[in-house]
Amino acid sequence: MPIRPENLHRYPRDWPEISARIRFVRAGGRCECSGQCGLEHPGGRCPAVHGEDHPDTGSEVGLTTAHLNHQPEDVREENLLAACQLCHLRIDHGHHRVTRSLTLAARAAAAGQLGLLPEATLVRTEPPTPPRPTRGRVPAAALHQLPFPEPELEAS
Template sequence: MPIRPENLHRYPRDWNEISARIRFERAGGRCECTGHCGLTHPGGRCPAVHERIHPDTGAVVGLTTAHLNHTPEDENLLAACQLCHLRIDHGHHRTTRSITLAARAAAAGQPGFLAVPT
């Protein structure tokens, strides 16, 4: 997942090295998700492997590093395929989208609302 420019200051300077260590040294190039995404994986762990075809999506896997608590300042990290990462972040993305849309509406002088999903 790309880092939003306004969040760059929240990441350590050596983020690329930390991310690579998590994805390739600790995880061995394989998704570490064991159900964090809400799916039940065969054998208990997602079978997706970096740069191979994902067994569920048919897309080439680009292993990412997910923040399990959505806080870049700590290292609660998981190597995750795109599918698992997007599913892990789904609720967070819904919340931040609502906040962004409300801020845009307010800036445009339009009545907006802040709908935080439950």
Template sequence: MPIRPENLHRYPLNWPQISRRIRFERAGGRCECTGQCGLDHPGGRCPARHGEPHPDTGSEVGLTTAHLNHTPEDVRENNLLAACQLCHLRIDHGHHRVTRSITLAARAAAAGQLGLLSETDLVRTEPPTPPRPHSERTYAAVLLQLPLPDLDQEAS
């Protein structure tokens, strides 16, 4: 996932090398998620591989490096996880919700709007990632099973 310019200073200078080592040397180019995203992966580990179509979404996988505690300065091995886009976004889901709430409240305050939340309400706490049961039937598979109209019959 791209790093926002305002957050670049939070990453170590050797972040590209650290991220590459996690994604390709340690993980072997495969997503390391074993359920941190809330999904129940078949075989226990997400099967998504870098550069290949994602088994659930069909889009090309771009392996990323996720910070499990959402702190870019913390590059300890046990805090980093090679993750496909789907798993990374799900891992960060709660963090993104909270960040968006804080950003919107700050924008409203800057515009002179009185906030309904006190400063203590705006302290970041991470809600859990919502669970989603894994199904062998992906969205694409469901679409492929939809009955198609018989065009010859409709024309008559």
């Protein structure tokens, strides 16, 4: 994942070395995701390997380092995960949606537009992650359906 210029100051100076150590020394060049992305991987761990074709998307895997708590300042081993692009994007999906909403609201406010509910405050919540790409195979129903609660029926 490219680092946005406005966030560069949040990463430690030795981030390239930390990231390389996580991806290639600790993870051995293979995605470490074991369900943090919301998927059940065959064998318990994502099979994607750096430089090879991704088993689901077919694109070349570029291993990344994900911050599980979405805070770049936190470079503790337990907060970092070597992840393929698919797993990393799924891990960050909810965070990206919330950040985009906040950015658009701030941009609109700066332009002088009032929100529909000016007294309401935006609260960060993590929405469900999107379904996994199927790339020509029949998806397993349990992996590709987001859990939605059944509506409660009113007693009359």
